[in-house]
Amino acid sequence: MVGKKSVMNRSSDGPFVVRLSRGVARATLALWPLLLTLAISTPAMAADGVVPAIDETERPVNVLLLFAAPRLTPAQIVIDEAFRSTLTSRLSAPVYFYTEYLDLTLFQGDEPRPELRALLEQKYRDVKLDLVVAMASRALRFAVQNRADLFTGAPVVFAAVDRAALGEFALDDDVIGIWMNVDWAGTLDAALRLQPDTHRVVVISGTSATDQVWQAAAKRQLETDRYRGRVGIDYLTDLSVDQVLKRVATFSKGTIVLFGGFSRDATSQNVLGTEVVRRVAASSRVPVYGSSETYIGGGIVGGHVVSFQAQGVRAAELAARVLSGDRPGPADAASNLYVFDWRQLRRWGFDERRLPTGSEVRFREPSPWELHKWPVLGGVAVVALQAVLIVGLLVNRRQRRRAQRALAERLRFERLVSQVSAAFIALPAREVSGRIEKALAHIVEQLDLDRAVLAELDDRREDLIEVTYSWTRDGVGSIAGPVEKKAFPWVASRLQAGHVVAAARLDDLPDSAETDRRSLVALGTRSFVAVPLIIEGVVGGALSFSSIRVEREWPDELAQRLRLLAEIFANALARRRAALAARESEDRFRLLADTAPLMIWMSEPDGRRTYFNRRWLDMTGRRSGEDLADGWIDSVNPDDRKAAHEAYHQAVAERRTFTIDYRLRRRDGEDRWILDHGVPRVGEDGAFVGYVGSVIDITALNTALQAVLESNALRSAIFGSLYGQVAAIDRDGVIIAVNHSWTRFAEEGADPARGLAAGANCLAVWRQAAAAGDVDAFRAHEAVMAILNGKKEDARLEYACRSQTGERWFEMAVEPFRRPEGGAVISYIDITRRRHAEEEARRQREELAHAQRVTTLGELSASLAHEINQPLAAIVTNAQAAIRLLERQGVTHTDVSEALTDVAADARRASSIIQRLRALSRKEHAPQAGLDLNELIDDVVSLLRHDFQRKQIIVLRVFDPVVPKVAGDPVQLQQVILNLLVNASEAIAHSDGGRREVAIATAHRTPGLVEIAVRDTGIGVKEPELGRMFERFVSTKPGGLGMGLAISRSIVEAHGGRIRAIANPDRGLTLHVELPCDKTIAPRNGSPAH
Amino acid sequence: MSLAAPPPPLVYVIDDDASLLRALRRLLGAGGFRVCTFSSAEEFLESTKAATPGCLVLDVHLGGLSGLDLQERLVAAGRRIPVVFITAHDDAVTRERARRAGAVDYLPKPFNDESLIAGIKRALGDA
Structure with missing residues (x-):
C-alpha cells in the first residue's frame, strides 16, 4: 500500500510533507520540522517551481486544500486526513496536496488579507490545479469568489459546509460537495430520551465566525414549536472560557448543556473546542452533550454528532468522481452518527437502552487488559499461589470431578495467559x-x-x-x-x-x-x-x-x-x-529526503550533524559517516571553512534560523556555491532538539546573477557616460533613474524638469510650470504624455534657453520605456552648435536666394518699368488734362474731380507695384502664419503681367478658392512662384508656334498638404535633365544661370514641402509644389521649426 | 488760321490701360480734339468709326495685336493713317521699329501733354 503512491503536500509555506495515517502521526512528529524546512529553503527555489522527482510517468493530480482557519483544528485534522487518505486510495495517479490556511477566522468578512491573496495568485499562477477543495463555508465562499482569478478552470469540491451559513450564495455547476448538518435537534432529542425530565437547555458556543455558524444552526433548529413550552433554551455565547466554566458549575438538575463550535471566546482568545469541552464537562454539574464527533471522549455524554471522518471520506469520494470527469450534484451526507461515551452514560446513570437505535457506544468498559495489567505483570508469581490454592481445593473436594476438570482447565489457562502475557510484554x-x-x-x-x-x-x-x-x-x-x-x-x-x-x-x-x-x-x-x-x-x-x-x-x-x-x-x-x-514513515522520509532536489542534514542541539541525505553525500562523495558531527566542514572549500564554521556554530549557539553561503567541494574537486539554511527543530514537548537544514547549490544562480550584474554594470556605464542628459520615468512621470549628465543639468536652467532627482515627478513639475505660462513646459508635458499614452512612438522638440553663457538650444527626445510596466525615456541634447550651423546655412541660402531674386527682378526690369510707367503716364496725363480743363471756360468740376480721382488711384497702383518690387528685393523678411497662396500668386502674376503680355502668353489662374493657409516666408514663397512663372514664360518664349499658355493652379487634395502646379506649353525638358534640373548650375534654357530651380527647391524644402517636375503628355512641363498646411502653432523665434 | 471753324480733327486713341485711356480722352478733349478711344487693336479694326480720317495715338504693347502689328496691318491694307506711338516699355528695338514703320512720333510714357499734342498736330497736319 505504501510506496505505491507518492503522497506529497505543499502547505502554505510550500513544504511537501508526507501525510501519515492517524496511528503513526505521533511517531513521525519528530521528523516534521525537517520536512517543513524543505520548503522554507529559499525563495529562488520556490520561484523555479522545483518539485520532487516522481517515478511514475502518470501526471500527478494537483489538489489544493483550502482551510478557513489559520491552523488545523481537531475537526479539520480529522477531515483533512480522511480526505487525503481516501482520495489517495481512490486515484491511481500520484496526488500532490497543496494546503492553504486562509486565516479567514482571524478577520471579519470573507476576504483574506490582500498580501495572502497576492501570494496565492503568485503561487498558483503556474500550477495547473486539478481540484480545489474548500473546507467549511468561508473557505468555499472564498474559493468560489476567487476561482476565476486564482484557480482558473479547477472544479471546486467542498466539505463541512453548513448550507445555512452559505446563505443565498450561489454555487456554480462545477462546485459540489458535502453539506454539513450540525444536528442540534437530533442531539437534543437523544438527550431528552436519556433525561426526559430536562426543563432547561443551555447552548454554549464561541464567538468566531465559525462558531457563529454553529450557533445560528442551534437557534434555527431549537427555537421551534417542537421544544417550545417543553424546555427553556439559553445561550452562553459572549463569555470567556473562565466565565463559562463558572456558569456550568452552577447548573442544577434538570438542566443540560449542549456544546457547539468554540474556537474563540469573548476575550478574543483563540482556543481549541476539544480543550474547552473537556474543561466544561469537567466543571459541569450537569450532563454535557455535543454535536461534533471530536468532542466524544472529552467528557460529553454524546449526541447526533457530525462525523468529520465521514465528511472527509465522502468529499474525497466526490472529488475522485469529479477528477474522473463525473459531475455529481452536491450531496446531503448522512455523515451524522449517534455516538455516546459509555463511561459518561455510566457516570450519569443513564440507561443504554434509551439510546436511539443505531447508536454507537464507545469506551464501553475498561478493558480486561487495563484491569488485569498489574496482575498479569506479576503473573507468574500470582499463578503459583493460585496453583497452591487450587491443589488444596482438589484434595478437599475430590468428588466434584467436573468442577475439578473445569478448575484444572482454568488453571492451565491462567498459566497459559500469564505465560503469553509475560512473553508479549517486552516483545520487540x-x-x-x-x-x-x-x-x-x-x-x-x-x-x-x-x-x-x-x-x-x-x-x-x-x-x-x-x-x-x-x-x-x-x-x-x-x-x-x-x-x-x-x-x-x-x-x-x-x-x-x-x-x-x-x-x-x-x-x-x-x-x-x-x-x-x-x-x-x-x-x-x-x-x-x-x-x-x-x-x-x-x-x-x-x-x-x-x-x-x-x-x-x-x-x-x-x-x-x-x-x-x-x-x-x-x-x-x-x-x-x-x-x-x-518504519514506513521513516522509510518514506528517507525516500523523500533522498529524492528531494536539495541537500538535507540534521543536527543535535549542539550543532553536531547526525544525518545527511543522499544528495549531500552524492555531492561531497564522502561516505555517510565522514561528514557527520563536524566532519562536513572538511567538505567546505578551505578558504570558506573558518567563516562557515563560525557562522554555523554561532547561529546554533543562539538557536536561531540561519542561512549561510559557502563553497562546498564537490566530489570531482569543483567548488560549488551553496546556500545552507538551518532551522531549529522542536520536539513534541516543545524542547529544542537540534537543527534541520536544507542546502541548495546556487552555483548556476550565482553565475547567472554575476552575468546580470555585469550586464547591469555595462548598461549603467553606458547610461552614465552618455553625453546627453537622460532620465527614465515610470508611467506616472516619476523619475526612476538619471545619468550623471542629468544631475549636472540643473545649472542650465530652462526646462523645470531638468536636474530633478530620481523620485520626483516631472509631469507634475511641467504641469505646474505650464499653468504658470511656460510654453516649453506645456510642450514637454504634451510630448511625454503622448509617449506614455502610446499615442506616439517618439516625440522631439527643440527649444532655446538663455543662460549666462548665451542662448543655448536643446533638443528634447522622448521614447517609450520598452518594458511591461511602461514609462518613458527622456533625453536632452545640446544642439546649440548644430543650431548655429543650421542658422549659417539658412543665412547663406537666403543670401543666395536674394541674389537670385534680385537678378530675376533685374531681368524683368523692363517689364516692371512698364508696369510702373503705365500708371505714371495716366497720372501725368490726367493731371495735365485737369489743368487744361481748369483753364477752359465752362468746365464742370465733375470733369476735374474725375481726373483727380483717377490720379489718386493710379498713384496707388504705381506705389503698390513698387512695394512688391521692394519686398522681393529686400534681404530681411520674416515668416508669417496664415498665408493665402492664391493672393501670393496673384501678386506675382501682376508683376509679370506685362512680361507675359509682351511674350504673348496667356496666363490662366485655376485657384481652389478655399485652399488652406500655409505658414512660411511670403517673400521666399513668392520667389518660388516667380521663378516657376518666369521659367514657364521663357520656355514658351523659346518655343516656336503652338499654344502659348501658362496655367497656375492651387489645390488641396491631400489632407495637410497644399499644391501649386505651374503648367506651360513651352519647349519642355527631356530625361535625363528632368531629374537634374533642380541641381545648381543646371539650366535647360539658353543663357540660364541654373540657380532659380535649385533655390526654389531649397526654399520649398525648408518649408517642409517638396517640388518636382513632370513632362506634360502633349507639350511643355508642369512643376508641382507641395507645401504643408499651416498647423496653427507658429514656429518660434524667427525661424521655421525644421 | 482758318476762317471758318472746321470740324475738330479726330484722334483715335488705342491703349489697353483703361485709366490712361480715360486720361487721354480728358486731355485731348480739353485740347480741342475729337477723341475716339479703343482698348485694343482688334476693337479699332472692327470699328466703323475708324473710317473717318484722323490720326492714331497707339500704344505699342497691347494685349493681342500689338501697336506695331496694327500699323503694319494698316500699311499693308493701304490705309495711310498717321501714328503717334506711346509706350511704357521704351527700348531701342521698339523705337527703331516704330520709326521704320513711319511713325509720326514716339513718346515713352509718361509723356508731357505738350509733346503729345504737338505730335498729334503734326500727324493731323500730315493727314
Whole structure:
C-alpha cells in the first residue's frame, strides 16, 4: 500500500510533507520540522517551481486544500486526513496536496488579507490545479469568489459546509460537495430520551465566525414549536472560557448543556473546542452533550454528532468522481452518527437502552487488559499461589470431578495467559508475528482445541476479514486469507458491537444466525468462541477458537480470559502496526529526503550533524559517516571553512534560523556555491532538539546573477557616460533613474524638469510650470504624455534657453520605456552648435536666394518699368488734362474731380507695384502664419503681367478658392512662384508656334498638404535633365544661370514641402509644389521649426 | 488760321490701360480734339468709326495685336493713317521699329501733354 503512491503536500509555506495515517502521526512528529524546512529553503527555489522527482510517468493530480482557519483544528485534522487518505486510495495517479490556511477566522468578512491573496495568485499562477477543495463555508465562499482569478478552470469540491451559513450564495455547476448538518435537534432529542425530565437547555458556543455558524444552526433548529413550552433554551455565547466554566458549575438538575463550535471566546482568545469541552464537562454539574464527533471522549455524554471522518471520506469520494470527469450534484451526507461515551452514560446513570437505535457506544468498559495489567505483570508469581490454592481445593473436594476438570482447565489457562502475557510484554515489534502464532498453537494444545484464528479487519475492504494468524491441529482443515463478512453476518455484528460470541453447539445459535451456522458447518466447526479484538479503542478484528472433533462448553470465565488474551494480542498488534508505520514513515522520509532536489542534514542541539541525505553525500562523495558531527566542514572549500564554521556554530549557539553561503567541494574537486539554511527543530514537548537544514547549490544562480550584474554594470556605464542628459520615468512621470549628465543639468536652467532627482515627478513639475505660462513646459508635458499614452512612438522638440553663457538650444527626445510596466525615456541634447550651423546655412541660402531674386527682378526690369510707367503716364496725363480743363471756360468740376480721382488711384497702383518690387528685393523678411497662396500668386502674376503680355502668353489662374493657409516666408514663397512663372514664360518664349499658355493652379487634395502646379506649353525638358534640373548650375534654357530651380527647391524644402517636375503628355512641363498646411502653432523665434 | 471753324480733327486713341485711356480722352478733349478711344487693336479694326480720317495715338504693347502689328496691318491694307506711338516699355528695338514703320512720333510714357499734342498736330497736319 505504501510506496505505491507518492503522497506529497505543499502547505502554505510550500513544504511537501508526507501525510501519515492517524496511528503513526505521533511517531513521525519528530521528523516534521525537517520536512517543513524543505520548503522554507529559499525563495529562488520556490520561484523555479522545483518539485520532487516522481517515478511514475502518470501526471500527478494537483489538489489544493483550502482551510478557513489559520491552523488545523481537531475537526479539520480529522477531515483533512480522511480526505487525503481516501482520495489517495481512490486515484491511481500520484496526488500532490497543496494546503492553504486562509486565516479567514482571524478577520471579519470573507476576504483574506490582500498580501495572502497576492501570494496565492503568485503561487498558483503556474500550477495547473486539478481540484480545489474548500473546507467549511468561508473557505468555499472564498474559493468560489476567487476561482476565476486564482484557480482558473479547477472544479471546486467542498466539505463541512453548513448550507445555512452559505446563505443565498450561489454555487456554480462545477462546485459540489458535502453539506454539513450540525444536528442540534437530533442531539437534543437523544438527550431528552436519556433525561426526559430536562426543563432547561443551555447552548454554549464561541464567538468566531465559525462558531457563529454553529450557533445560528442551534437557534434555527431549537427555537421551534417542537421544544417550545417543553424546555427553556439559553445561550452562553459572549463569555470567556473562565466565565463559562463558572456558569456550568452552577447548573442544577434538570438542566443540560449542549456544546457547539468554540474556537474563540469573548476575550478574543483563540482556543481549541476539544480543550474547552473537556474543561466544561469537567466543571459541569450537569450532563454535557455535543454535536461534533471530536468532542466524544472529552467528557460529553454524546449526541447526533457530525462525523468529520465521514465528511472527509465522502468529499474525497466526490472529488475522485469529479477528477474522473463525473459531475455529481452536491450531496446531503448522512455523515451524522449517534455516538455516546459509555463511561459518561455510566457516570450519569443513564440507561443504554434509551439510546436511539443505531447508536454507537464507545469506551464501553475498561478493558480486561487495563484491569488485569498489574496482575498479569506479576503473573507468574500470582499463578503459583493460585496453583497452591487450587491443589488444596482438589484434595478437599475430590468428588466434584467436573468442577475439578473445569478448575484444572482454568488453571492451565491462567498459566497459559500469564505465560503469553509475560512473553508479549517486552516483545520487540518485529517478533510479534511469530509469537502470536506460537501462542495460538500453545492455546490449541493446552485447551485441547482444534483451531485458533486471529482475523483482522481490512481498512480498504469493509466486506472482508483477513485471517492473519491461525493455528490448526494436525488433520484439521486450515483457514487462511480473506473471509467474507457476509458469510458470518450475525457473528460479525455481535463482535462489532463488542460482544463475545460463544456456541457450545451450533444449534445454540439463534435463528437469525442461520447464514453463520451454514458457514460454520462448511468449515467443520462444531463448537466455537469468538472474542472481539479491540485495537486502539475500536473493533479491529477477532480472535476465535473452535472445536471440530467434539462439542464443548465455553464457560464465562474462559470467555473473560479469552478477552484478556485478545487484549494482549491487540496490544501487540497495535504496537506492531505503530512500529511498521513508524518504519514506513521513516522509510518514506528517507525516500523523500533522498529524492528531494536539495541537500538535507540534521543536527543535535549542539550543532553536531547526525544525518545527511543522499544528495549531500552524492555531492561531497564522502561516505555517510565522514561528514557527520563536524566532519562536513572538511567538505567546505578551505578558504570558506573558518567563516562557515563560525557562522554555523554561532547561529546554533543562539538557536536561531540561519542561512549561510559557502563553497562546498564537490566530489570531482569543483567548488560549488551553496546556500545552507538551518532551522531549529522542536520536539513534541516543545524542547529544542537540534537543527534541520536544507542546502541548495546556487552555483548556476550565482553565475547567472554575476552575468546580470555585469550586464547591469555595462548598461549603467553606458547610461552614465552618455553625453546627453537622460532620465527614465515610470508611467506616472516619476523619475526612476538619471545619468550623471542629468544631475549636472540643473545649472542650465530652462526646462523645470531638468536636474530633478530620481523620485520626483516631472509631469507634475511641467504641469505646474505650464499653468504658470511656460510654453516649453506645456510642450514637454504634451510630448511625454503622448509617449506614455502610446499615442506616439517618439516625440522631439527643440527649444532655446538663455543662460549666462548665451542662448543655448536643446533638443528634447522622448521614447517609450520598452518594458511591461511602461514609462518613458527622456533625453536632452545640446544642439546649440548644430543650431548655429543650421542658422549659417539658412543665412547663406537666403543670401543666395536674394541674389537670385534680385537678378530675376533685374531681368524683368523692363517689364516692371512698364508696369510702373503705365500708371505714371495716366497720372501725368490726367493731371495735365485737369489743368487744361481748369483753364477752359465752362468746365464742370465733375470733369476735374474725375481726373483727380483717377490720379489718386493710379498713384496707388504705381506705389503698390513698387512695394512688391521692394519686398522681393529686400534681404530681411520674416515668416508669417496664415498665408493665402492664391493672393501670393496673384501678386506675382501682376508683376509679370506685362512680361507675359509682351511674350504673348496667356496666363490662366485655376485657384481652389478655399485652399488652406500655409505658414512660411511670403517673400521666399513668392520667389518660388516667380521663378516657376518666369521659367514657364521663357520656355514658351523659346518655343516656336503652338499654344502659348501658362496655367497656375492651387489645390488641396491631400489632407495637410497644399499644391501649386505651374503648367506651360513651352519647349519642355527631356530625361535625363528632368531629374537634374533642380541641381545648381543646371539650366535647360539658353543663357540660364541654373540657380532659380535649385533655390526654389531649397526654399520649398525648408518649408517642409517638396517640388518636382513632370513632362506634360502633349507639350511643355508642369512643376508641382507641395507645401504643408499651416498647423496653427507658429514656429518660434524667427525661424521655421525644421 | 482758318476762317471758318472746321470740324475738330479726330484722334483715335488705342491703349489697353483703361485709366490712361480715360486720361487721354480728358486731355485731348480739353485740347480741342475729337477723341475716339479703343482698348485694343482688334476693337479699332472692327470699328466703323475708324473710317473717318484722323490720326492714331497707339500704344505699342497691347494685349493681342500689338501697336506695331496694327500699323503694319494698316500699311499693308493701304490705309495711310498717321501714328503717334506711346509706350511704357521704351527700348531701342521698339523705337527703331516704330520709326521704320513711319511713325509720326514716339513718346515713352509718361509723356508731357505738350509733346503729345504737338505730335498729334503734326500727324493731323500730315493727314
